[in-house]
Amino acid sequence: MENDADGIILTFINLLTAQLQIEEIFSFDEVRYLLPILIKMIQTGELTFKSDFDFKFKDAVEFIKNDMGEKSVELLKPENADNGDKQEIANIIFALLFILYKNQKAKFDYLCGKLDEKNSAEILQLLKRLDNFDRLSPIPFTSILNNSSNNLFSSNNSNFQIFSSQNQKDKLEEISKYKIKSxxxxxxxxxxxxxxxxxxxxxxxxxxxxxxxxxxxxxxxxxxxxxxxxxxxxxxxxxxxxxxxxxxxxxxxxxxxxxxxxxxxxxxxxxxxxxxxxxxxxxxxxxxxxxxxKSKEDEVKLLYIRLDALVKQITEKDSSENKLKFMEQQIANQQGTIGELRSGLEQALDRANFAETELIKYKRLHNNNINIQNNTNSNTDSDNSISLHDDLNSCKITENQRFFVRISLGVFKYF
Known part of the structure; x- marks a missing residue:
């Protein structure tokens, strides 16, 4: 057994189990069913069986209050003990051992003599510390035991376990009942x-x-x-x-x-x-x-990777859509400019066609005038030749303009 306060108390309780020839207990969860036996021993000085499976820690606190006074037990919390609080269970058992020490000194000394010298001295020291407190004020049992409410008693016995689930606790309590009944x-x-x-x-x-x-x-x-x-x-x-x-x-x-x-x-x-x-x-x-x-965590990691890839794709898609919209706007602007140029070129083409028609008429007129000019005098021939030369130059310029317009129209049709 360990030599801390909780361990010493549990060691002393196991002296009772040894006297009763029942199995040793390893947890404060099993102590509840020994409390009626301990209280009966305090009352009569005899260690005999007493079964009461409906016994609650509040019943033990009531017994302690009747012996030590109402004020001294104000810090005891039996409802926490009933809910499995190991520190509160240790406090209540400690108080009962103190009453046994005061009321049944011979029986206590007999049991204490079965402990080794170190454990015997330690438990007597704890009880004397408790005896020094004033009964007219609340007694700090937890401080005396020098143990926090979260500390649990642990044993070197390999069979000791602290069961965490409610089902295991119920099974353990039922086993304890059968042990005592047996x-x-x-x-x-x-x-x-x-x-x-x-x-x-x-x-x-x-x-x-x-x-x-x-x-x-x-x-x-x-x-x-x-x-x-x-x-x-x-x-x-x-x-x-x-x-x-x-x-x-x-x-x-x-x-x-x-x-x-x-x-x-x-x-x-x-x-x-x-x-x-x-x-x-x-x-x-x-x-x-x-x-x-672990499997779910791996799936979540994979989903995060896929999500990052999708976000990247969406970002790239948004960028491409913006570029496409910009190019569409540029094309729309160019198409407007092309429309204006096409309208101007069509007007120029109409003028060129009109000039071509006039040129054809002029050529016909010119051919008719050639015959007439052969019959005129030389002065008249000289003047007409100069005028005809100017008209031919004008027709050449018009023809060049029409050629340029056709080339331009072909280029815009390509776009």
Whole structure:
């Protein structure tokens, strides 16, 4: 056992389990069912069984208050102890041990003498520290034990476990009930065996008395004392019948208790197996949850990577759409300019066509005038030649302009 305050208290409680010949306890969760036994020992000085599975820590605090005073127990919180607070359980047990120390000093010293020297000195030191406090003010049990409300007693025993789930706690409490019930039945069994042994002795004595009475009866029979003989025979038979009936009744009770004890042992083993199975299922479920969580985390990481890629694609798409809109605007602007140029070029083409038509007319006129000019005088020929030369130059310029317009129209049609 550990030598801290909680460990010493649990060690002292296990002295009671050893005296009762029941299994050692390793957790304060199991102490609840020993409190009626401890309180009965405080009241009577005798360590005997007392079963009360409905017993609550508030009942123990009420007992402490009646002995130590209402003010001194103000800091005790039985409702926390009922909910499994290990520190509060230790405080209540510590107070009960103090009352045992004060009221049943001989019994306490006897039990304390079974501890090793170090543990014995330590628990006496704790009780003396408590005894120094004024009973008219709240006693700080937690401070005396020098232990926080979150500290739990731990044991070097490899079988000790602190069960976290409510189902495991319920199983542990039920097992504790069966342990105490089993120990109680074993004690009753031993008691009945002792009674049976005494009855067998009484039966032997009765048989001896019967033999003596038979001898006396034979003597009386020889004396021909009929009344005395009948009286003696009746007494003998009544005595034997009474003894045999008591023995048979005790044997029946012994068989019933033996059967009940076997049933409790069987139920206890069943609960142990169920508890082991529950622990295994809990471990498997925890491992599965851990694996599922890791898988989900990997999926989330993958989704984040895909999300980043999609955001990047959307950003690139928005940039491309902006560029496309800009190019469409530029094309629209160019198409407007092309439309204006096309309109101007079409007007120029119309003028060029008109000039071409006029040129054709002029050529025809010119050809007609050639014949006429052959018949005119030289002066007239000279003037007409100069005028005709100017007209031809004008026609060449017009023809060049029309060629340029056609080339320009072809270029804009390409766009």
């Amino acid at each position: 120990a109680e039945l074993e004690a009753k069994y031993n008691q009945i065996e002792s009674i049976n042994f005494k009855l067998n002795e009484q039966l032997g004595n009765a048989q001896n008395e019967f033999i003596d009475l038979e001898n006396k009866y034979e003597n009386l029979k020889q004396a021909d004392n009929e009344k005395v003989r009948i009286l003696v025979a009746s007494s003998v038979f009544i005595c034997v019948f009474h003894q045999q009936g008591s023995i048979e009744l005790l044997n029946i009770q012994l068989r019933e208790i033996t059967d009940e004890l076997e049933t409790c042992r069987y139920n206890n083993s069943q609960l142990q197996r169920e508890l082991k199975s529950l622990n295994e299922r809990h471990s498997r479920a925890f491992q599965k949850s851990a694996n599922d969580l």
